[in-house]
Amino acid sequence: MTQRIATAASHIPPIGAVTGWAACRLHGAAFHDGLAPDGRTRLPVPIAVGTRGWVRRHPSATYSYAAIDMDCVHTIAGVPATDPVRATYDAMRAATLLVDAVVELEKSVMAGIISLEEMAAYVQTKAGTQGVRLIREAVPLASEFSRSPQEVRTRFVAEQVARVPRLLVNSTAWTVDGLRIGEVDLADPTSGLVIEFNGAYHEDGPRRHADAVRLERLRAVGAELLQVTTPQLGSHQSLAQTIVAARMRALTTPGEQRRYRFVPRQPFLHQQLLARRALAGLNASLEDRCR
The missing domain is CATH 3.40.960.10 (VSR Endonuclease)
Structure with missing residues (x-):
């Protein structure tokens, strides 16, 4: 799967990154398997290239020209990938049915790479964006506790x-x-x-x-x-x-x-993610001091 993503991403321009299901997969969300809801059809690898409007296309990829913040791009296994929230947002935006948008969101939540609170906050910054209405409807329908x-x-x-x-x-x-x-x-x-x-x-x-x-x-x-x-x-x-x-x-x-x-189970993921990221920031700070 990683090789498939890397191959499609081989011609990403300096401003660009894989996004959607592919970036979610690179971040560790196993249920983002690159297959359509029928479980058989292979989805193209989604790539965000910003607003520059030109890219050397790859036949197994699809391209998004929405603005991209390169400060929020991670390099995973040598592949530039959008951050988990943007990646999940783009995976949801690719859905045509409400149920599929909910599923895409919960795939990332199941993997613990984003929280529902993070997606709700992110959606608030996307008012007027194409496809955001479906995503806005999907977020309140999602659960933190699903297994599949x-x-x-x-x-x-x-x-x-x-x-x-x-x-x-x-x-x-x-x-x-x-x-x-x-x-x-x-x-x-x-x-x-x-x-x-x-x-x-x-x-x-x-x-x-x-x-x-x-x-x-x-x-x-x-x-x-x-x-x-x-x-x-x-x-x-x-x-x-x-x-x-x-x-x-x-x-x-x-x-x-x-x-x-x-x-019922009690929500915990958002606080867990905040604590995990705070610890990662502390560790990064300590590493910088030791150099």
């Missing part, structure tokens, strides 16, 4: 198509007696609906067994379970209908049978 892009898509369908109230993401389920049941992908505490996305990683033996035990414990305390697979994400309307039906079943569960509670 498909989980993000599942949540989007539940909240934006099925109109389920805001779901808890990767919260911890407990019994009312104080016994820990385990982490659940998506939970609606009002109805007791739990939505789990079953990706390929759920198919290995130990994981499958642990999932089965956890889900059985959830059923035993009165939760309604819905498992979603990748093919179901191909039809948002059909999946939304399934989610609505599951939530209606959950709402009919008698109160005395509801012997669970969901404990």
